[in-house]
Amino acid sequence: xxxxxxxxxxxxxxxxxxxxxxxxxxxxxxxxxxxxxxxxxxxxxxxxxxxxxxxxxxxxxxxxxxxxxxxxxxxxxxxxxxxxxxxxxxxxxxxxxxxxxxxxxxxxxxxxxxxxxxxxxxxxxxxxxxxxxxxxxxxxxxxxxxxxxxxxxxxxxxxxxxxxxxxxxxxxxxxxxxxxxxxxxxxxxxxxxxxxxxxxxxxxxxxxxxxxxxxxxxxxxxxxxxxxxxxxxxxxxxx
Numbered sequence: 001x002x003x004x005x006x007x008x009x010x011x012x013x014x015x016x017x018x019x020x021x022x023x024x025x026x027x028x029x030x031x032x033x034x035x036x037x038x039x040x041x042x043x044x045x046x047x048x049x050x051x052x053x054x055x056x057x058x059x060x061x062x063x064x065x066x067x068x069x070x071x072x073x074x075x076x077x078x079x080x081x082x083x084x085x086x087x088x089x090x091x092x093x094x095x096x097x098x099x100x101x102x103x104x105x106x107x108x109x110x111x112x113x114x115x116x117x118x119x120x121x122x123x124x125x126x127x128x129x130x131x132x133x134x135x136x137x138x139x140x141x142x143x144x145x146x147x148x149x150x151x152x153x154x155x156x157x158x159x160x161x162x163x164x165x166x167x168x169x170x171x172x173x174x175x176x177x178x179x180x181x182x183x184x185x186x187x188x189x190x191x192x193x194x195x196x197x198x199x200x201x202x203x204x205x206x207x208x209x210x211x212x213x214x215x216x217x218x219x220x221x222x223x224x225x226x227x228x229x230x231x232x233x234x235x236x237x238x239x
Contacts, residue, residue, distance in 0.1 A: 012116050012118065014118045015118065016046070018150055021150045023042055034161060040115075041115075047071075057072070069123040071125065076127070076130050092117045094137070095149030095152040096121065101142065110156075119136065182238065183220040186215075186220045221235075
């Protein structure tokens with residue numbers, strides 16, 4: 001379980017200037033337990049190990065001027081070449097605000113493969129030539145600016161790892177989550193039935209499974225329509 005083709009576990013190789021950030025939160029809870037059990041593997045590689053001078057320099061000033069520094073293509077390319085086999089099936093992804101937005105279909109695609117090689121940028125980002133030379137996919141976790149690609153990599157890996165076989169206990173719980181059906185998830189309730197003067201919706205304690213299913217569907221549709229018109233439009237288009 002959790003093994004990619006060839007009997008190897010699903011593997012994430014992360015190229016970063018801060019390998020100490022990994023596994024981070026991925027080392028606890030379900031992902032951490034799965035990592036310890038060998039259901040997936042993680043290798044955080046220090047890009048500075050591929051620097052070409054005694055100062056371990058990985059960046060330089062941008063051509064054309066401007067603020068900030070740019071990660072050197074020669075150093076990053078050497079790091080990729082030493083840790084990524086294009087024929088091995090792992091997708092090579094650069095975490096970048098310019099990339100396609102990470103969504104659940106992409107997460108499912110990544111989980112179905114043998115793994116990923118993630119490149120985490122810093123400073124003003126990577127020299128465009130190394131992105132082009134390696135035909136790197138660019139993926140963004142949203143319309144925000146982060147200090148580097150590492151937090152984005154953690155988000156992506158958390159989303160993917162939980163879909164791997166054997167990581168999450170009940171497959172049904174994955175199928176009903178937000179985005180899996182194209183809708184945001186319906187509200188949840190648990191005991192006590194009355195709390196702070198607020199009661200659980202009657203339908204959820206009715207014992208009528210058909211009514212419960214209809215209520216949950218209606219709630220998911222209403223929440224999606226009100227909060228994410230973009231998702232609702234895509235959902236309606238598919239129906």
